[in-house]
Amino acid sequence: MARKHAQTEDDSEINITPMLDIVFIMLIFFIVTTSFVKETGIDPIRPEADTAEHKSRGNILVAVSETGRIWMQKKEVELSQVRALAEGVVSESPESSAVIIADRGAPTGVVIDVMDQVRLAKVNQVSIGAEQKN
Secondary structure (H helix, E strand, C coil), X not given: CXXXXXXXXXXXXXXXXXXXXXXXXXXXXXXXXXXXXXXXXXXXXXCEECCCCCCCCCCEEEXXXXXXXXXXXXXXXXXXXXXXXXXXXXXXXXXXXXXEEEXXXXXXXXXXXXXXXHHHCCCCEEEECCEECC
């Protein structure tokens, strides 16, 4: 009889292994499904437009400052680097889209040059960021 009593004490312990398995699987699920927000490195003042539409953010974000400086992935880049960086993203995700966020005072020539470099990188959809007019 003493043996039976000893076995019931061992059976009364809580086995947390299944709970740890579930927590680990949930952690993996949340890591995989999380979308990471990519930023340009600056926050330009966008021009306003009556026809501006809300779209999901693009995989490639390029900012052009008021002085014509180009920013990608939180660092300033040269115009010649834009195509290479965009091609890197397209190689990872062929259905990539780009959003060019130009300051309202940015030189038009620089914005067109950036758009041209992004298109040369074979990006499917290129948009220009604007604010909706009130």
